Amino acid sequence: MNKLYRIPIRKFSVHQCDWTRCWPKPDYGPVEVQRSVLLNGIKVAASKPLGAQIGCCTIMYQSGSRYECDDSLGATHFIRAASSASSCAYSGFHKMRFLPQHGASITCTSNRQSIAYTLLCQPSIYSEMKCYLLDTVLRCYFKQWEIDDLKPLIRDDLHRITPEMRVIDLAQKACWGGSLANSMFCENSRIDGMTGEVLDNFANFNYKTDHCTVASVGVPFEETLKMAEAIEPRREKPGPRVLVPSRPRRGFEFYDLGPDSETWICVVVPGCGSSDIKNLIMHAIVASACGTENIQDGLHCLDRTPQQPLGLMSGTDIYTEYKAFNLSYQDTGVFGIVARTRACTAWKVAVAASEFLTNVGDLNFKQIDVGKKRLKVRLALNDDNCVTLTEGLALQLANGVQIDSAKNSIAMVDQMSNDEISCVAQGLSKKYKDMAYAVVGDITKVPHNKELICGF
Numbered sequence: 001m002n003k004l005y006r007i008p009i010r011k012f013s014v015h016q017c018d019w020t021r022c023w024p025k026p027d028y029g030p031v032e033v034q035r036s037v038l039l040n041g042i043k044v045a046a047s048k049p050l051g052a053q054i055g056c057c058t059i060m061y062q063s064g065s066r067y068e069c070d071d072s073l074g075a076t077h078f079i080r081a082a083s084s085a086s087s088c089a090y091s092g093f094h095k096m097r098f099l100p101q102h103g104a105s106i107t108c109t110s111n112r113q114s115i116a117y118t119l120l121c122q123p124s125i126y127s128e129m130k131c132y133l134l135d136t137v138l139r140c141y142f143k144q145w146e147i148d149d150l151k152p153l154i155r156d157d158l159h160r161i162t163p164e165m166r167v168i169d170l171a172q173k174a175c176w177g178g179s180l181a182n183s184m185f186c187e188n189s190r191i192d193g194m195t196g197e198v199l200d201n202f203a204n205f206n207y208k209t210d211h212c213t214v215a216s217v218g219v220p221f222e223e224t225l226k227m228a229e230a231i232e233p234r235r236e237k238p239g240p241r242v243l244v245p246s247r248p249r250r251g252f253e254f255y256d257l258g259p260d261s262e263t264w265i266c267v268v269v270p271g272c273g274s275s276d277i278k279n280l281i282m283h284a285i286v287a288s289a290c291g292t293e294n295i296q297d298g299l300h301c302l303d304r305t306p307q308q309p310l311g312l313m314s315g316t317d318i319y320t321e322y323k324a325f326n327l328s329y330q331d332t333g334v335f336g337i338v339a340r341t342r343a344c345t346a347w348k349v350a351v352a353a354s355e356f357l358t359n360v361g362d363l364n365f366k367q368i369d370v371g372k373k374r375l376k377v378r379l380a381l382n383d384d385n386c387v388t389l390t391e392g393l394a395l396q397l398a399n400g401v402q403i404d405s406a407k408n409s410i411a412m413v414d415q416m417s418n419d420e421i422s423c424v425a426q427g428l429s430k431k432y433k434d435m436a437y438a439v440v441g442d443i444t445k446v447p448h449n450k451e452l453i454c455g456f
Contacts, residue, residue, distance in 0.1 A: 033393070033404045034221040039235040041210030043397040044228045046221035047389065047404070055123040055218030056386040057130065057227060059137050060116040060394035062330065063206035066179040066246075074186025075202040076110045078142075078194055081153055083108035083117065085146045088139035092146070095132060104129045106136055109391070111184060112172070113329040114398065116391050123218050130223075134230055140203060142196035151191050158188060163257070163264045163440045168325070168338060170253040170438035171266035175334050178246030208238045215393035217386045245331065248434035254443040263346040263441030267353045268336030269431040274328040277401040281375075281412055282424040283326045283335060288378070289363050289371025289425075290324035290337070290356075307374070309367060310337070313352050317341070320349055322356075330399060335428055343442035354435065361426030365418045372413050379406040379413075 033047040065076045083106065086092045099105055104121035119126075119133040161169075173181045186194065209232045216224040248270050257263075272279045291307030306314065310322040320341040327334050337357050341349040363371075382388050383406035396403055403409050 035397070035402075036221075036225060038209070038228060039237065040232050041208075041212070041237040042228045042231060043213045044221075044225055045213075045215045045393045045397050046219060046224040047215075047217050047393060053122065054120065054386055055126055055216065056118055056120050056390040057126070057133065057216040057219055057224065058116050058118045058214070058387075058390040058394045059133065059227075059231070060114050060213045060215070060391065060398065061207050062114050062211040062398055063202075064111050064113040064115055065182040065184050066112045066329070067206050067243075068179075068182050068202070072198050072202045073182060074190045074194060075199055076115060077154060077157070077184065077186040078147065078150065078199055079115065079140075079203065080108050080110045081150050081157070082140070082142060082146065082199070083136060085150070086141070086143060087135045088141050089135045090132060095136075099129070099132060102129065104132075106133060107387070108136075112180060112182065114395070116394060118387055118390060120387060126219055126223065130227055134227070137207075138231060142199040144196045147194060147196050147199070151194070154186055154191050155188065158185060161185065163262070164338060164340070166255055167264040167266040167438050167440040168327075168336075170255060170440065171268045171336060171338075171436060172327070172334055174251035174253040174436035174438050175248060175268050175270065175434075176246040177249035177251075178244060180246035180329065180332070181249075206241075208241070210238055211241065211398075213394040213397040215390045215397060217389045217393070243331075248436070250434055250436055252437045252439075254439045255441075256443050257441045259442055259444065260343045261441045262340065263343050263349075263439065264338065264340050265346060265350045265353060266336055266338045266438040267350070267357050268334040268436050268438075269357065269428060270434055271326055271333035271335035271428075272328060273331040273333060274395070274399045275330055275401070277399075277403070277412075278416075279424070280328050280333075281409070282416055282421050283328070283333075283428075285368065285371045285375055285413065285416060285421050286360065286363065286425045286428065287324040287326040287335065287371075288374040289367045289421075290360065291322065292324055292374070292378075294321075309363075310356065313356060317345060320345060322353065346439070346442065350437070350439075354437075357435065358429060358432045361422070361429035363422065363425050365422070368418045368421050371421075372416070376410045376413055379409050382406075 033045060036044045038044065068075055084092055084096060102121065102125055104119065104125065107118050107120070109116050117133060117137050119129055121129045169183055169185070173183060212231060214224060214228040214231070272283050274280055291310035293307060295305040295307055306321060310324060313322050314320040320339065322337060322339045324337050337353045339349045339353050
């Protein structure tokens, strides 16, 4: 023990009162974001984080489920599941063994608007791992026997969908008439008929350079630019893709879980697109002002403190929970309220959620200020995740906006006046005639949507 006291201790060569001045001031998010646009239409962005020892690179295409035609419905679900399958250069077995041995991974995420492939690895081995990302994205070859092996996994995915995710997916189907009504999941009736040829045709038609964005965090800009050039070396830009806009249809969708089951209810109205970043932030503030999550969750599922004012709607019913949400795509989106309750109170909760969404324009300035603070906290919490940063940068490039970090987005939130936000909330209230409904659970206790809106 006496030897431990003889170990010298290194100190700073400054006075003790100046120790805090030697440390750099903390900051959120990436710095030194560089951008470029290739002649073939690919948009590139690379950001350098504050000393992170891990890097990410994302290749994103604006080719989500809304771009599926009648012959390819469910293709994006299969492509998402087939990201770990064999490609032209590497087999699925080789990728599943080699990438984890080097501490790397490739993930594929998709929604109605886009599909993104993300490589996560140490920057020192990026030059070796990027070949696997390029092979997965560009040289994907959907072998029929691998597609047949994926079909049981696709069926399992349909059983693993949470009720909340299912009701929000159905609510968007009820809200839109057109391509936005396509689900992110493949219907059970279409699984057996899916072939590798259908997936190849979908990828060849939608994976175009003018719909592609490449973003990275922790990877040099030159390396990110080489990645974009390897996707398509030609300089010709393809022609514009025709997209038929979706229109509100004021529908009603349901999924029956059986009698007396826990019931989820979703009420939505048309929202805004992600291309108008100012309008998008104001919609997000309105959702945060209504209440998007629980303030605190305890050990028991019923031990929670919901956010106000939506949290006050439950009253003494501890089995009912309300949340607001806002989802945006390139040209439009949905704004709504999702509620979880028991089957015996489903009708009452459905009416209450409809009335709240109809009167959301009555939010006062104090509630809007609270919504700003809630949104700023949520923006800052996810700003240290390099995967979220790279996918966010790629999405910003696709929509032609520039935010870079939570510091900039928080500044944009502070610039929004309460009067403008109140006008957006009032505009949402006026869309009650386009209100759509979805129910997952015991549907016998919730009548058709026409009966819900008869008094509005």
